[in-house]
Amino acid sequence: QKEVEQNSGPLSVPEGAIASLNCTYSDRGSQSFFWYRQYSGKSPELIMFIYSNGDKEDGRFTAQLNKASQYVSLLIRDSQPSDSATYLCALLPYAGNNRKLIWGLGTSLAVNP
Amino acid sequence: DADVTQTPRNRITKTGKRIMLECSQTKGHDRMYWYRQDPGLGLRLIYYSFDVKDINKGEISDGYSVSRQAQAKFSLSLESAIPNQTALYFCATSETGGSETQYFGPGTRLLVL
Numbered sequence: 001q002k003e004v005e006q007n008s009g010p011l012s013v014p015e016g017a018i019a020s021l022n023c024t025y026s027d028r029g030s031q032s033f034f035w036y037r038q039y040s041g042k043s044p045e046l047i048m049f050i051y052s053n054g055d056k057e058d059g060r061f062t063a064q065l066n067k068a069s070q071y072v073s074l075l076i077r078d079s080q081p082s083d084s085a086t087y088l089c090a091l092l093p094y095a096g097n098n099r100k101l102i103w104g105l106g107t108s109l110a111v112n113p
Numbered sequence: 114d115a116d117v118t119q120t121p122r123n124r125i126t127k128t129g130k131r132i133m134l135e136c137s138q139t140k141g142h143d144r145m146y147w148y149r150q151d152p153g154l155g156l157r158l159i160y161y162s163f164d165v166k167d168i169n170k171g172e173i174s175d176g177y178s179v180s181r182q183a184q185a186k187f188s189l190s191l192e193s194a195i196p197n198q199t200a201l202y203f204c205a206t207s208e209t210g211g212s213e214t215q216y217f218g219p220g221t222r223l224l225v226l
Binding site: 032034041042043044045046049088090092099100101103104105106 | 146153154155156158161201203212213214215216217218219220222
């Protein structure tokens with residue numbers, strides 16, 4: 001099992017809808033979880049990170065973390081065509097001094113006008 | 114603005130040539146990373162450095178070497194380029210003791226003929 005799993009998509013939603021992106025992980029001790037957005041040919045940009053169970057909201061974005069079920073989600077409200085991109089999930093493992101982010105392969109989102 | 118820069122942004126080279134990709138940052142971060150990204154394979158870590166005297170191999174270091182010339186500079190070398198090193202290369206930085214958020218440079222698109 002991969003450490004971080006994401007559905008590759010593409011996920012297609014109409015403009016104005018809620019887009020729901022999911023990420024599951026295998027290491028129960030994982031500490032922090034990150035969502036990045038990456039436009040084609042561009043570098044990943046941080047949307048938000050979360051480390052406590054529950055919801056964290058930032059504008060139109062909400063991250064949801066459920067450590068018991070080992071998943072983290074990103075909800076995008078009022079989706080816009082400009083949200084069309086690949087969304088990368090990453091996590092920070094718990095153990096060790098040389099901890100570094102573990103990345104999922106990303107989910108492609110298409111928002112249709 | 115504090116930033117991460119990469120040079121060159123695009124490079125075409127021939128098999129067997131030695132090339133260097135450079136990364137500089139003004140964020141004051143101590144940790145730096147080199148990734149490559151290929152379609153369908155996600156971000157793969159090549160090398161990382163947690164301070165000037167610390168260099169660590171990532172998951173795909175064969176055929177690559179790095180140099181951390183200063184806290185702000187981290188260079189990636191391809192000793193003898195081969196076509197399957199054609200990829201998008203990203204440098205990233207993060208801060209010890211922070212959230213471990215990684216901030217990415219704009220990327221270098223490398224084509225090896």
